[in-house]
Amino acid sequence: MAAPDSIKPFSPEETQRILHHLQQPAVFMNMTCGWPVLHWTAEHLSDCLGDKLVRFRLGRKKETHTPLFETQCSYVEAKLAHFLSWTRDQAGTDVGPFFEYPKSEYWAYADYKYIAILFQDKPSMFEDIKWSEFGFEGRNGRESTLWMGTEGANTPCHLDSYGCNLVLQVHGRKRWHLFPPEDTDNLYPTRIPYEESSVFSQVDVLHPDLRRFPAFQGARAHTVTLQPGQVLYVPRHWWHYVESVDPITVSVNSWIELEVDDVARVSEAVTKAVVSALKSAPCDDNTDNWLNPTEEGVASHNDNMQYVNLAVRASAQRQRGLCHSKMTQDPRDTCPVKRDSRGQIIKNNDLVRHSVPFNVPFGPHLIPVRCQQEYSLEARGMTTKDLEFKLSRNCYVQTPDDCTASSDAALRTKLASAVRLHQGKYECSPGLTQCRPCDCVDVTSENSSEDYEEPVHTTITTNDLLDCLVHPDIIAHVTKLLLERHTGSHRTTTPS
Template identity: 80%
Template sequence: MAAPDSIKPFSPEDIQKILHHLQQPAVFMNMTRDWPVLHWTAEHLSGCLGDKLVRFRLGRKEETNTPLFETQCSYVEAKLAHFLSWTRGQAGTDVGPFFEYPESEYWAYADYKYIATLFQDQPSMFEDVRWSEFGFEGRNGRESTLWIGTEGANTPCHLDSYGCNLVLQVQGRKRWHLFPPDDTVNLYPTRIPYEESSVFSQVDVLHADLRRFPAFQAVRAHVVTLQPGQVLYVPRHWWHYVESVDPITVSVNSWIELEVDDVARVSEAVTKAVVCAFKSAPSDDNTDNWLNPTEEGMPSHNENMQYLNLAVRASAQRHRGLRHSEPTQDQRDTRPVKRDSRGQIRKSRDLVSDCVAFSVPFGPHLTPVRCQQECWPEAGGVVTEGPEVSSDTAPRAKLASAVRLHQGKYECSPSLTPPCDGADGMSENSSEDYEEPIHTTITTNDLLDCLVHPDVIAHVTKLLLQRHTGNRSTTTPS
């Protein structure tokens, strides 16, 4: 009988090399067929959890042109059996605390559930998830999170600061809208709500208000609908908005924290100190629920400054160590230092192999998530594991129509272009159509959004490190 690895399209070593070279999101297929976790349907998990209460986030099923952040949602603690009864809409069944939320008006999401906590009394279940087959030795369900939702459940558009993601779809389908790091300026980043490891977008990417966020027209959306058994790789700093498109969805997410350089740590410490200082100051316009529920609580200003000083001190010590230490063979090498998935410096023989041209083996077992503005429908994203791989034309049309809708009278053509000139060389919008800019009161959040803008934080971080390390060549965080 053939060993499991022999029937897989890629070995763990193959996948590690692929991930090292992948510059865009991609979907792995036919890698998880024998993983026990594929039996983790909502019904199966309900039997495993029994009377254990799970926290669900609820939001209204309504189209708006503003994101629904986690700080604006309702929350209930319920059994998974209550959740299933609620989704089925059967009269007379026990739906627990969901009875206050009509299923026709709300979606529900049990998100960010750490499997290690959820099944701490059933540790054997950790082995049902086999990330070791992706080259992450020893990694399983213990280092993963579980996500269970209804149709319409979504995660606001954001990027993860420190790591990359591997996402296994178990039940139902989820649609991912992904944007490259270069689109950060077009997505209007914000740190309110605040979460240390995430930066959110102010734009509702499905119903963008282009009068408020005109630069969103330039985004390059990569869209894919993930099917059961498929694994999506999301590189570091790729923005993503995720929505469930089936009545019940279950997925498992493994967040792989990559090596984070000292500059990035200092940058995050600066952001945290500024945000907490501003939001702890009482004022009439500073009463919003700004701390994301995933955060444990707001640290004091003293704690934040201690953390900042530790981050700067670590950077200074590393800089001094590199400056005074005897150069090693790796440091004398003129090539840039390479690190593996665990952040360790890769050995010289690995570096030599990197010099050989490597082509990511896209094909029936690995498919790139393509940019919807750059490909025709027949070359689109992944939606099936079968022999035919068709495009995600529905979300592409939905996104394009939303953009056109909110362009309003400033739209000149179906393409995402700036207003065009009329035949007489003047804009089609006459002077009588011109609207004076609306001057609104500047709020604490408005000021804060500017102060913790990534470009501003990068510059402040550079100045701090130059002052305290004496390193004039300090680079800004990516």
């Protein structure tokens, strides 16, 4: 008879079905009991890796009101023993290359570490991670990444172009701030720094500069603090900012494509070609470090165009295959054609399972990260400086145990009025960083003449041009036109 702690609330088949229907972030509880990976403390990993060097990213703890992108960080390669000595801040201990970075001023993060590479000489450790219990047969640590950092270590707010994420918190706690895809314009997307699989936000979501990014006031934050043993599901194209809140945190991330998205690959190919072409061209303002460290290097324009063509052909070929399948389908079979992440058609019994109406079984074992009303200011320890920003937000979420409804309706009304005035004073085009005063503002402030600012006229840079050209809406339209052109379905105009 199975031990009580080995009984999981959902079977692999049930979990797989849940993942196919989840449209919002959610936390799986009690699904990782017995997973050996839960013993992966920093000390344990140090013993396993020995003298192996690991690359750490370091950033200053000071507030800047701008995201600290990976292109702006410092980097060191050190043994985990050095990292542990540094975090303990013990005088006289060997901290290796960390000695240049006072712990009081810096955080450190070993992020994006592919477990298959990190433990290539210890493949048995791959089996410590059992994603097969989430319905992904044969998937383990080999397809996962390791993340280990100190308090304050963070990943800038971004969305992943492909697939979704399953994140297991192993040690310590991490706080996730998530925003739905519909908030893309409110988060001011940028492709500089460039990373093929990520789109970054120009906003420091914890300390936003609302004069530059006023639309961020309309963003809807979903926030959850992930505890050890819990697994967070991040749906495709959900924005997320992640910060470590304990002295040392360890987590494991597995990126998964539930279904192949060829259109997304075409979009990324187009983006890569445009960004590389403009940023590789000699220009006085092309002096920034624009390529994210996770990218291997700058591809030639010829290579990028080959990539565009391959992506367009693959997408068109798959669409033709789907059309052919529908034409040859038995009329009595009402289930749609559906393919898995390898492009294989899902069997009929699976199709029936996916086509039947399904309610996600939220409850004690699956907790949604909801969008709820702002809770009391006192509970959040907010200052007067924070009030206008915090209450201008539509929502803010913690785990159910953390949430407390605010009862101060009078204060909320007063501050909401102040926010409306602020929102009316500036307007900003999505994706651009320069804002201008609105021409039609009804200013009621007694000091309106003092508050008025002349429009700022600045030189348009290559990055400004790119923010417009590779804005998600523009790239989506270009992708559509390219696919139509390739299939011959685009409209052509003839001279009159």
